[in-house]
Amino acid sequence: MKRALVASMGLLAILGLACTEPASARQAPSPAPPNDIPISHRDRVYATEQFSNTVSVTDPVDNKLLGVIRLGDPQPGNFSPLYKGQVLVHGIGFSPDHRTLAVVSIGSNSVSFIDTATNAIKHVTYLGRSPHEAFFTPDGNEVWVTVRGEDYVAVLDARSYEEKTRIQTPSGPGMQIFSPDGQYGYICSSFNPETVIVRVSDHTIVGRVVQPSPFCPNIAATPDGKQVWFTLKDVGKVAVFDAQPPFAVLATMDTGPITNHVHFARTARGQFAYVTIGGANEVKVLRTDDFSQVATIAVGKLPHGLWPSGDGTRIYVGLENADALAVIDTAMNRVVATIPVGQAPQAVVYVPNAVTDGMGTQNLQALGVAGQVAQLTLAPLAAPSGRDAPTSVALFDQGLLQVVQASVTGLAPKQPYVLALADNPNGNGRIEPIASFTTNPTGSAVVNATGPIRQLVQDETSGPRRYLVIAPGLPASPGAPVQVQVP
Template identity: 75%
Template structure:
């Protein structure tokens, strides 16, 4: 029998490699590829930030069950009061590397709420500059970087004291930031200027600027292997990819579709894949990160927005902004396998493995209540003066109940780029007659737009107050403020 120590060591090493070869690595963003899988369990949580109900929904992914909501504020018009103290437009999400703290950004109240994931209790609220958008922890957990989109800087918050320690000046309108898995760089795209800044985390210095093809980037993510950065361009319907390390060379521009929104990654046995929400097409599109080929198009529901992988890479969860729900995608089959009702207009979502180490983790949660009440409508294209029936209507409309009023949100596509339009109420089902304007808007370069209004709209379009008062939603082009014939009308 061979007793050679070196031979024994070699054999042992080989045996260990064989044993480890069956282990897959999730590489859950924003973590590194070397991060081990965290098998799905009842200790995991999915959080969604909901901007019209001003709630954070909490879902158990083990059985895709909504546990309740963390109520950070009130719906409109209660939050219009000068004495109002809650949060407004709950929108952005991030979480600490130890998975114990959730950072929730509220755009309208300029705040970051820090929430204990085990108890759902608010630990602190930090107020920053005008209209913050997203907040993420540095990989070492020492700082929280907040994009202050209404100004020109990143607010750097001390993760222990929750106080602002410094600011990083960038181009006006920073949209979102994410970090390289090794914690060396922060990547900050812009929502108002066509450039993404690369900042060294250690000294907060801007070391590079990467050109964006348009000025409106809402979302950015780094691949788990630390080689690429992907960012989305919502106004032109594109996604761009650049090298995550110097010289930060642009690699690829992909035509993804109208209202391209968030991007994130799943690492599986078949490779690393980018999942991108395409709001105007109600789809998630899936691309390989090695050759950038598209491998799947997944219908998910109305206006997909944020998305995040599970801790084992086996699921991608997607927030459906105009459907008030989460869609769970199986990354092996790229099929939707579950839907979970949540609050109104989910924006960013995050999946936090082992968020609740012990106990039920349901303390402080409230029922969804009014936030679960919505009405969905569709607008059809008009051809030769008549609406054309279609299962894939170009515009979806959701009415989010706020009591006696509703917030209306339309995800409009199929319009002429950079054309002025009006969303209006017509007295006739075909859109004829005098139009009552609800909101004027401009279609973006991809012929799409998100349009908002508020009022007792459901009662009118459904004829609740009497059939003689019923009106019909339409979209019409405008010239010098005067509407022409409608180009889209409400489906009956």
């Protein structure tokens, strides 16, 4: 069972007194509000959780999980040929009026539209293979959905939720975001080294930017509308280009293995980019004027999505391998709270004034089995103490089974490895591969498997105990383990 620390109201009150400098929420994709929106009980933080198939709903005043919107079932229930729920709940956007969420489920090729006031599902639209992210245009008339398993962005009517046209892109569009003025849509690719810029009014491609690598999972426009930043998960970099023609590249920065998402906060000290670095389990803070790094914040295991509060005083970060949200105070650049949520949070959004009347807790459910996760770490044989262990492993309970997710770092780049079970804690003896993978250019990877692994590696009553290891090579002929399970 997961153990999460939630900051007390007293601590938050003290920290709130320290955060006296003004901040701005003027963040794309919504048009800039004239003033900051102070944090209130009407606001909500939403996170999509891909292994429990839920959307968690958090009150940011108390940093309290109110419940989850359950869009689907865990394994093995979702293996049934008659299953009608959603699978791999992953991406999320919201309408400019803050009344509707658009939630993407990769495995079931769908976008679920959810009422923020009642948490009820209003409509489900099914699309092509493996959609990834969905965002409303700033005028609220359309919803653009990147269909990453194909080569287009599906454009939906924001009232009927039906697909009305497609924008052809390089194959594998990963994510799109809009300029705050609604003029441009910026679409990066997860399979090709090219970002395209589309004029929203007529869906015409008007610019192209070369990506330093093919794998961009996330893209964001600065609140002032001057820059676009995108992350490169495979090579551990962030790139920045001018948000206006001719869309010139301004900078490319090394950030670290498993660089996931980027977002922004504006304070009296300036405008800052916050970047989640999964392999290092930290968030890096960079200025947007000279691109200098001003802070590194330890947040927890495998940080993924993030989003600022309506006044820019907080950044909420999904911790994929910890089933939690970390709350960063942007004045001090430190974590001030950790909130338990569902399994493997992916995208995160903060929606000011999401609930205008009532408690806003209708149709929410308790975490249940989604709140259960076991944590392991793997370290090199030469240093098995677990201190600064490069690989974290989460075992997400699905009932009798677990989804295993390893955030792997510290290996040779571009080489084949196996995640395996060994008979002995030092890796000696029989090696039984459970997943094969190839590391990216930073020597890292995110590896998944499914099975009763927790019972094998933690519970000796179910039979001879086994130990998780990582070994080089292919499943048919793995070599000697190079990382082993830390006691």
